[in-house]
Amino acid sequence: MVMGVTPGSGAARSGLMVGDRIVAVENTQVNRINQLRAIISGAPPDTTVLIELERQGTPFLLALP
Amino acid sequence: MSIKSLLACSFLLAAAAQTLPAAAETKLSAPATLAPMVKRVLPSVVSIAVTGASQSNLTPLLADPFFRQFFEDFGSLPPAERTFQAAGSGVIVDAADGLLLTNAHVVANAEQITVRLMDGTEADAEVVGVDPDTDIAALRIAPEGLVEIPIGQSSTLRVGDYVVAIGNPFGLEQTVTLGIVSALGRRGLGIEGYENFIQTDASINPGNSGGALVNLAGELVGINTAILTPSQGSAGIGFAIPVDMAIAIADQLVRDGQVRRGQLGVIIQDVTPDLVRALGLEAPSGALVAQVMPEGAAMAAGLQPRDVIVAPDGVAVTDSAALRYQIGLRSPDQTVTLDIFSGVKRMSLQAVLGAADRTVRQQRLGELPRPNNCIACRACP
Numbered sequence: 001m002v003m004g005v006t007p008g009s010g011a012a013r014s015g016l017m018v019g020d021r022i023v024a025v026e027n028t029q030v031n032r033i034n035q036l037r038a039i040i041s042g043a044p045p046d047t048t049v050l051i052e053l054e055r056q057g058t059p060f061l062l063a064l065p
Numbered sequence: 066m067s068i069k070s071l072l073a074c075s076f077l078l079a080a081a082a083q084t085l086p087a088a089a090e091t092k093l094s095a096p097a098t099l100a101p102m103v104k105r106v107l108p109s110v111v112s113i114a115v116t117g118a119s120q121s122n123l124t125p126l127l128a129d130p131f132f133r134q135f136f137e138d139f140g141s142l143p144p145a146e147r148t149f150q151a152a153g154s155g156v157i158v159d160a161a162d163g164l165l166l167t168n169a170h171v172v173a174n175a176e177q178i179t180v181r182l183m184d185g186t187e188a189d190a191e192v193v194g195v196d197p198d199t200d201i202a203a204l205r206i207a208p209e210g211l212v213e214i215p216i217g218q219s220s221t222l223r224v225g226d227y228v229v230a231i232g233n234p235f236g237l238e239q240t241v242t243l244g245i246v247s248a249l250g251r252r253g254l255g256i257e258g259y260e261n262f263i264q265t266d267a268s269i270n271p272g273n274s275g276g277a278l279v280n281l282a283g284e285l286v287g288i289n290t291a292i293l294t295p296s297q298g299s300a301g302i303g304f305a306i307p308v309d310m311a312i313a314i315a316d317q318l319v320r321d322g323q324v325r326r327g328q329l330g331v332i333i334q335d336v337t338p339d340l341v342r343a344l345g346l347e348a349p350s351g352a353l354v355a356q357v358m359p360e361g362a363a364m365a366a367g368l369q370p371r372d373v374i375v376a377p378d379g380v381a382v383t384d385s386a387a388l389r390y391q392i393g394l395r396s397p398d399q400t401v402t403l404d405i406f407s408g409v410k411r412m413s414l415q416a417v418l419g420a421a422d423r424t425v426r427q428q429r430l431g432e433l434p435r436p437n438n439c440i441a442c443r444a445c446p
Contacts, residue, residue: 049343063343
């Protein structure tokens with residue numbers, strides 16, 4: 001669950017919102033925060049990361065540059 | 066002739082040319098005023114006064130049983146319902162049937178609706194039907210002495226066409242304002258479930274809701290509905306429901322008393338440049354399928370999550386709101402051909418629409434921020 005979004009960050013510019021529930025990153029289901037960190041930190045620079053999330057109970061796709 | 070009067074003449078000539086056939090455009094026989102057109106149209110625009118009752122906003126304290134009991138014991142519990150009075154506008158579209166159009170929000174929670182004609186005659190109106198998803202309501206009054214407005218075509222409007230708004234702003238009956246079509250196909254405002262607004266800078270203010278937007282021929286092209294404003298008053302950004310849609314909705318309300326819409330059975334969202342890169346999409350715009358609902362029309366047709374719908378029945382859609390609008394125009398059981406991109410492959414699917422079983426309020430999951438303090442509000446108190 002996203003508890004906060006740093007203003008001006010790439011996540012904020014992409015439209016990530018407080019309350020979003022992250023379900024999968026780059027087609028890999030994430031259940032723990034460490035999984036999320038590992039996938040994102042392992043992504044090459046200047047690539048876009050695909051995030052599947054639930055917003056207000058509705059599936060939503062987001063791409064974080 | 067002064068420069069000022071030359072400018073005035075060129076404006077009037079340009080305004081008249083819009084209504085004249087191409088061959089006549091070169092003849093300088095423009096009217097010097099819009100008064101004759103306005104005079105014809107005014108009797109078709111009415112003022113609407115509504116009285117009713119709505120749920121009052123009780124203090125959250127009263128949700129607590131202890132405090133609720135306390136207020137009840139002392140006999141000071143505020144009433145659960147509050148009576149209200151509201152004003153709006155309406156347009157007579159069928160004089161023989163006494164039928165007029167207004168906005169659904171004008172008559173929401175109404176217990177009594179009084180229509181006032183231009184000549185001061187007042188009549189009680191009955192509600193034929195309302196469609197909150199498009200904000201259209203059809204009312205009926207006794208068909209005596211009514212003048213119906215000529216119905217135009219909103220599909221032929223162009224950005225830059227002159228338009229005139231007529232209504233009852235702030236209770237000032239038969240107010241006429243002039244502007245142009247500022248934009249077409251405005252969506253995503255979150256005002257209605259199915260949006261496809263005409264944007265105009267003709268002044269629209271509280272009380273104009275349900276009133277007429279006409280072209281220079283005096284034909285109805287829209288129903289004035291909402292404004293975007295930092296102040297509750299006109300900031301030159303008003304929105305009208307296209308008449309093509311309003312009449313289609315009214316026809317269904319008269320025939321069936323309700324509007325039945327088709328449903329595809331998908332959760333959709335806009336395609337963004339970042340998603341194009343992340344998903345390797347071929348389509349730069351369209352409606353991206355986030356989820357396919359079980360046992361829905363889309364699933365039966367073979368639609369998959371991450372497919373991008375680019376055109377229903379050959380009508381290009383650039384975002385999810387446009388697709389929602391197009392599907393909402395269709396009836397249950399109607400077959401729609403969907404042009405889609407599935408990965409890099411372009412294909413067509415046939416879907417037999419299901420029935421939308423509830424009021425759909427537009428979800429703005431990827432909402433863009435508005436300018437500070439700007440609100441989209443219906444043009445009604």
